[in-house]
Amino acid sequence: MQHYDVAIIGGGPAGLTAAMTLSRSVRRVAVLESPAEPRNAGSHGIHGIVGMDGVSPAEYRGRAWADLARYGMAELHEASVADLVPGRDGGFEVVVEGGGSLWTRRVLLATGMTDVIPDLEGFEECWGRTIIHCPFCSGWENRERAWGVVTAEAEFARKAPTAFAAWSDDVIVFTDGAAPPDDPGVEAVTGRIRALRHTGGDLHAVELDDGTLVERGTLLWQLDQRPVPLVARLAENRGLALRENCYVKTDGSCRTSVPGIYAAGDLITETQGAVESAAAGSTAAFQIIEDETS
Missing domain, CATH: 3.50.50.60 (FAD/NAD(P)-binding domain)
Incomplete structure (x- = not known):
């Protein structure tokens, strides 16, 4: 089984920004991203991030991984996560749908939310x-x-x-x-x-x-939203606290109710923009590092 310092579930602005901060802090990172089309795939472009204004979501991801490749600390796993199983040592087994798993000391949820698309022509x-x-x-x-x-x-x-x-x-x-x-x-x-x-x-x-x-x-x-299946399962089976409107509850520093699990990006707030998600990803990464050394 492969071992990592941090497993990031979700490869959008929050997850990739966290991966950059952790990589530069010499942490071995696994980024697990579902092979399904990302939620923002239909967007004409990402805005608010200076220097990359208007680039497509696909180009943003491509540029991010080109930057991450320089450090050699982050690995992309194109896989959906089925469960997070707490270990006796305080880490987690990340169980992948279809079989397989990896071990990590900390987990960052950056899954985003699921939009409830109206069944309307057009x-x-x-x-x-x-x-x-x-x-x-x-x-x-x-x-x-x-x-x-x-x-x-x-x-x-x-x-x-x-x-x-x-x-x-x-x-x-x-x-x-x-x-x-x-x-x-x-x-x-x-x-x-x-x-x-x-x-x-x-x-x-x-x-x-x-x-x-x-x-x-x-x-x-502004569509109704619901948690992705993994987050819903963690709320039901692992004690992950959600707010009344189904967003993951955090303490302001991206810590969730489950020790060792953090959350950043669209799944914690109704204020959903690329720059806000990127900022939250950076906050989460710094908090993970601080918690490791405190």
């Missing part, structure tokens, strides 16, 4: 292009278009026209069947959405259940 084609989850990530590419904000939360709906005015001066709210906000200053469409009309992922209208077409060029849609 959604997947537009997702990541003209249906966006974050204005800071994709608002610039969708500026000066007619925006729709999909939300059933009254407070979020009330703030929408002013909150997103920098990107669009034409913002309306879709409540998708929920009651409209009690605010005459907010234009709200309450009908249920049944389809999204687009051309090659370029949205041009939202179709409601009654057949009404509402012209829009961009939708801001």
